[in-house]
Amino acid sequence: MSRALLVSPTPAARAAEERLRGSYEFVPEGEAEMIVALGGDGFMLQVLHQMLEARSIKPVFGMNLGTVGFLMNEWRLERLEQRIAAAKEFKVNPLRMTVMTVDGEDISLPAINEVSLLRETRQTARVEVSVNGRVALPELVCDGVLVATPAGSTAYNLSAHGPILPLGSGLIALTPISPFRPRRWRGAILPESTRVSFKILEAEKRPVSAVADQREVRDVSSVEVAIDRATPLTLLFDPEHTLDDRIAAEQFIA
Template sequence: MTLARALLASPTPAAREAEAELRRTHDFVAPEDADMIIALGGDGFMLQTLHAMLERRRIVPVYGMNRGTVGFLMNNWSADDLDARLSRARTLSVSPLVMDAVTIEGERVTLPAINEVSLLRETRQTAWIEVSVSGRVVLDELVCDGVLVATPAGSTAYNLSAHGPILPLGSSLQALTPISPFRPRRWRGAILADSARIGFRVLDPVKRPVSAVADQREVRDVASVEVAIDRATALKLMFDPEHALDDRITMEQFIS
């Protein structure tokens, strides 16, 4: 039985042209009626598509084709043999992070993050942040431009550019990575089990304000943030066998 498919495209000319080509030869349904989604765009559009499913609370597999720039989360673009490619595709499950932030005004904001949650200084003043893991303070004072928590799927994104470790998919790990740390000078971060709950307390939130960003959604002037893997939620990404995400993540460790 053929699954009901929805087709979504980013607003770029390349994605719109690809969308028109596929619609000439295939039938698609509305996203809310679909058993799977085909997404045309780049990594940013894939994240947007996944976040939209989380908001609707209806999760179906997503098969992306790259009509963007990097396309790390996407398959190669081709309008040919779509049915055969979908039948051969491997499905990988990715659990998102949940960020629970409290602002200095007492507002509480909870957001999901598929790649990472990052805390970033808002001004020229460095951030002073206390770091805890599962309720235990592990750093009394991290002086830095910021700090982030990344999933295995997101470990090759902002985390990698901040010199964090690449985590294999299925490793049940998360990366805790400082961004331009000043004190402690030699602390490079940590690799933690995905069961760990990571807490951040901003030590001087008025003089040294900090924002918290869950993927692309920002909460400004935070006083504290807690981050944990949402193991009850599984996003499903589909990949061609020759372009599986776990293989790509592995090979990133050998790129100079």
């Protein structure tokens, strides 16, 4: 299988690139059947977003030369071809965020980990939350709120005290960020077929931004979030250390 090599601009990734290119054959990205990505989780998300924007989806085998590397395999120079041949595939369905801004601009962006709404000023956000067109919370007063996929449930969602979702569970997490009212609401676990909508109350007085992974849209008035089944992504993992194992293991970390 022909492969392209995409590399983070960090010194460690560039040094690894030199060693890999001296040991294996790679082709330009446009000619490749799969991608080898060198870097950290942030770089992996960047690669996946680029494929979604180009509508050119290919399997990705990542090797960690970043900090956490949750979405990556261990960096090793040896036996790359054998590792790729034996790798286990994981399908990840991204979220699709559709935003209307206060100025009337309509924007649509994908998210692999989560879509988060965040207050822009010192004032708390006031958000109406609807599930499948029905108002579930008339007013959530908070610093923000997010919708996370299983792949992203151990990232920002976990830091906000949201639940860890097993890969393949068919669920998404709806998690408030520092909620003030309702005081006892800690979020919801919903089927991945759910459409979650947010209406920003007092959008001009209490401005809110919407972030799809790392891409931000400021001054939003409404946001709709749903799983995009039309563009599944494929991540490749070594059989002994797969993504579902990592997600399960996170539940036992103190």
